[in-house]
Amino acid sequence: MRGDDGVGPWLAEWAEDRFSSDLTVRVITSQQWTPELAEEIANTHSVVFIDCSIESAPGDVQISVVAPTPAAPGLATHHIGASELLALTQELYDSLPRTALQLTIGAGSTDLGDDFSSAVKAALPEACGLLEQAVNRLLDKKQSG
Amino acid sequence: MSQTITIDPVTRLEGHGKITIQLNGQGEVEDAHFHVTQVRGFEKFSEGRPFYEMPALMARICGICPVSHLIASAKACEAIMSVRIPHTAAQLRRMLNLAQMVQSHSLSFFYLSSPDLLLGMESDPKTRHIFGVVGARPELGRAGIGLRRFGQHIIELLGNKRIHPGWVIPGGVTEPLAQAKRDEILAMMPEAYSNIKLALDWYKQIAETFRPEIEVFANFPSLYMGLINEDESVEFTDGALRLIDAQGSIVEDGINATRFSEVIGEAVEPYSYTKFAYYKPLGYPEGSYRVGPLARLNIVKTMGTPLADVELAAFKQLANGPVQSSFYYHHARLVDMLYGIEKIEQILSDPLILDKHVRATAGVNRLEGAGQAEAPRGTLHHHYKVDENGLITWANLVIATGQNNNAMNKGVLQAARHYVKNGKFTEGILNRVEAVVRTFDPCLSCSTHAYGQMPLALTLLSPDGEVVDRLTRS
Known part of the structure; x- marks a missing residue:
């Protein structure tokens, strides 16, 4: 409904389909990241957060390591960032995934609508490729202990 | 010289609102209002839609309590269809509604209000949020998150989606409950009991330390209304409405959905987009009443489940007759959750x-x-009219927040009069005035949320618009 804001759920759906035969990959699609996700994160080997970014250039795909960061003042509880979610996970459950990554795609438009901007549409193959690579690497890492 | 204090937006609510406090020349509070500043228009744009689309459309009003809209809407449609739904469908809907109540109350109690209750009304607003609670009492944070997940997971299991499940339809539900799902829900029960016990025990330990707030947080006589069964036990999905007065005497009983508009009217005030519901025979505003957890516990004789009945008995000891202070919405919310589980x-x-x-x-x-x-x-x-083809020609929704609207406004005035002295206020006072509204857990038509990230400003203005004092939170 908010244009490129839907790219996270779209990629999650793609990943669910791509890794459907691997029972160790669990995809959670959520319009907002909320504190309830902490328990799931605490019990996982690795996590990849996927979201659109209004800070990056339209269509710019980035993947980076995320570390826990204490909550900022004026924090919202309907939506928190990946690093705050990791901090909450650590505080609540004294546990963290071995690897936490975040994949973002720069939003071109978040106006009302169910279509992606041309910049995001063009970036989807790159995003899917990076996501596939990242998940496969994490799976290899898990297998090798 | 009169002055106005504005709290805009009010934080840790579902939706957007603001509070204005009007001071007189002596710096005393003359009047105060809670304004709902957003307008939605669902009733109008549903006109022309087929009635059977209504549950799915109406659920979009809210991301926190879509299930209640689904159920009230489906029931209105079933009245149009003249059908009685199968027993199992009614039971499954009841379970879905209770699961939603548990998750929504968890959000209200743990995420929105426990920062005040645990860290204090005067604590640093930079840490007065769920993360602050987690830092101070991790087990309480875990209990809150656990209860919210309990409710959400049941909704997801039954409706295949955590938010806006489409499973409830006019005539019943789309698919029966699978045994594996039943077993999965049953397996979650021990943890849910343990979490709600922890919360109730903790709340009862700290409640009396808030005696000053209990005295002035919307603490006044009023009418109370809620659904009740024939055996006088609490009901969330079926039953009929009972209205009691401030002494606990029954004013009206057996108000079914058809009779609702005969006895309940809606007034309009120029300062809010939310209407003000009232009991017609007493007129407005004398016929204003309260609904929600406090009202539910005030109108019933029993919860109908053993552990919640023990808690209800303790709750009723708080007053000789209906419990009047809205601070006790917090307590009632926990009893509701125990009942739900x-x-x-x-x-x-x-x-x-x-x-x-x-x-x-x-x-x-x-x-x-x-x-x-x-x-x-x-x-x-929910109340609909359709044409011969089943297309909606008129719709009216009377939501809980509208029914509590007058009490919230009176409560804000009561607290502001108590705390704001000589035209001066502090952040802690600002927070207490907001906290009165939070006790009601109003849902201001909240399909989208951004609370907590918004700046909060409380400004004291002279009649000519000059800023006399300002307090901001970012």
């Missing part, structure tokens, strides 16, 4: 719960229908 377990032991007959079908058999349910925040009423 017990009732879900009871429903799952119903021998017919896995029955495959979960839907009745029919077309338009009446041109008007109404349905009601208890949302977490209180009574929710």
Whole structure:
């Protein structure tokens, strides 16, 4: 409904389909990241957060390591960032995934609508490729202990 | 010289609102209002839609309590269809509604209000949020998150989606409950009991330290209304409405959805987009009443489940008659949750719960229908009219927040008069005035949320617009 804001759920759906035969990959699609996700994160080997970014250039795909960061003042509880979610996970459950990554795609438009901007549409193959690579690497890492 | 204090937006609520406090020349509070500043228009844009689309459309009003809208809407549609839904469908809907109540109350109590209760009304606003609670009492944070996940996961299991499930339809539900899902829900019960016990024990330890707030947080006599069963036990999905007065005497009983508009009217005030519901025979504003957890516990004789009945008995000891202070909404919310968990377990032991007959079908058999349910925040009423083709020609929704509107405004005035002296205020005072509204857990038509990230400014203005004092939170 908010244009490129839907790219996270779209990629999650793609990943669910791509890794459907691997029972160790669990995809959670959520319009907002909320504190309830902490328990799931605490019990996982690795996590990849996927979201659109209004800070990056339209269509710019980035993947980076995320570390826990204490909550900022004026924090919202309907939506928190990946690093705050990791901090909450650590505080609540004294546990963290071995690897936490975040994949973002720069939003071109978040106006009302169910279509992606041309910049995001063009970036989807790159995003899917990076996501596939990242998940496969994490799976290899898990297998090798 | 009069002055105005504005709190805009009010934080840690579902939706956007603001508070204004009017001071007189002596710096005393003359008047105060809670304004709902957003307008939605669902009633208008549903006109022309087929009635059977209404539950799915109406659920989009809210991301926190879509299930209550689904159920009230489906019931209004079933009145149009003139059907009675199968027993199993009614039980499954009841369970879905209770699951939603547990998750919504968890959000209200743990995420929105426990920062005040645990860290204090005067604590640093930079850490007065759920993360602050987690830092101070991790087990309380875990309990809150656990209870919210409990409710959400049941909704997801039944409706295949955590938010806006489409499973409830006019005539029943789309699919029966699978045994594996029943077993999965049952397996979550021990943790849910443990979490709600922890919360209740903790709340009862700290409640009396808030005696000053209890005295002035919307603490006044009023009418109370909620759904109740024939055996005088609490009800969230069926039953009929009971209205009691401030002494606990029954004013009206057996108000079914059809009779609702005969006895309940809606007034309009120029400062808010939310209407003000009232009991027609007493007129407005004398007929204003409260709904939601406090009202539910005030109107019933029993919860109908053993552990919640013990808690209800303790709750009723708080007053000789109805409990009047809205601070006790917090307490009542926890009792509601305990009831919800017990009732879900009871429903799952119903021998017919896995029955495959979960839907009745029919077309338009009446041109008007109404349905009601208890949302977490209180009574929710949907009323539709259709043409011969089943297209909506008129719709009216009476939501819990509208029914608590007058009490919230009176409560804000009561607290502001108590705390604001000589035209001066502090952040802690600002927070207390907001906290009065938070006790009601109003849902200001909240399909989207951004609270907590918004700046909060409280400004004291002279009549000519000059800023006399300002307090901001970012």
